[in-house]
Amino acid sequence: MTRTKPVATTTFKAEPGKATKSVTAPRVLLVIGIHREELAFGKAVGAMVNAEDVAVLTIPEGISGRHPRADQLFQYERLHQRLYTQLLSHVEGHYMALIDLHSGEDQNGPKADLFCADKSLREQLEQRIREDASLLDRRVRLIPLGAPGLLHAVTVIPEAIWNNSDFRYIGVEIYLPETKAGRIASCHLANYLIGIVADCFRDEPVQL
Numbered sequence: 652m653t654r655t656k657p658v659a660t661t662t663f664k665a666e667p668g669k670a671t672k673s674v675t676a677p678r679v680l681l682v683i684g685i686h687r688e689e690l691a692f693g694k695a696v697g698a699m700v701n702a703e704d705v706a707v708l709t710i711p712e713g714i715s716g717r718h719p720r721a722d723q724l725f726q727y728e729r730l731h732q733r734l735y736t737q738l739l740s741h742v743e744g745h746y747m748a749l750i751d752l753h754s755g756e757d758q759n760g761p762k763a764d765l766f767c768a769d770k771s772l773r774e775q776l777e778q779r780i781r782e783d784a785s786l787l788d789r790r791v792r793l794i795p796l797g798a799p800g801l802l803h804a805v806t807v808i809p810e811a812i813w814n815n816s817d818f819r820y821i822g823v824e825i826y827l828p829e830t831k832a833g834r835i836a837s838c839h840l841a842n843y844l845i846g847i848v849a850d851c852f853r854d855e856p857v858q859l
């Protein structure tokens with residue numbers, strides 16, 4: 652059953668990741684819980700990320716990520732537009748990149764798809780992932796945004812989010828198996844990929 656409760660308009664606040672004490676301002680914002688069924692996974696990953704590099708923004712009451720019935724499609728799109736539009740003020744002028752974490756199911760997981768419209772960032776990520784020995788056994792795909800979207804949320808994300816000259820958008824979708832061990836491995840994979848994204852911004856001069 653899909654609830655059509657409006658998205659809470661309460662302000663949400665980004666917090667540094669919990670893993671380490673922050674000594675520098677993070678350049679990357681990780682948003683978790685856009686889809687409420689994926690919030691628990693997002694929280695588990697958010698607790699792992701390096702606070703020096705990544706701040707975490709929790710959406711306490713996200714939208715249902717289940718695909719809506721045809722008659723609810725308009726409402727579904729509108730809720731996404733509204734929620735993502737609220738994110739803009741949290742990112743613009745504060746962070747160089749926005750990572751939007753999602754999760755799906757796959758018994759052959761963990762696997763990951765990374766979605767990004769920026770070609771040079773995509774190439775950088777592709778190279779880092781290809782050269783990373785610990786990712787050889789994982790299936791990580793880089794998917795350009797702008798072409799018809801594949802991420803289940805992508806088609807409903809406003810272009811101001813994924814194609815913004817102020818910051819880069821990276822959608823991360825992790826496909827998890829249902830087992831406990833699989834979930835733990837998926838959290839580690841998500842955290843690892845977030846670290847790779849953050850690395851791309853560590854050495855860049857701040858342009859806020």
Ligand SMILES: [Zn+2]
Binds near residue numbers: 689716753754803804
């Ligand atoms: Zn999702």
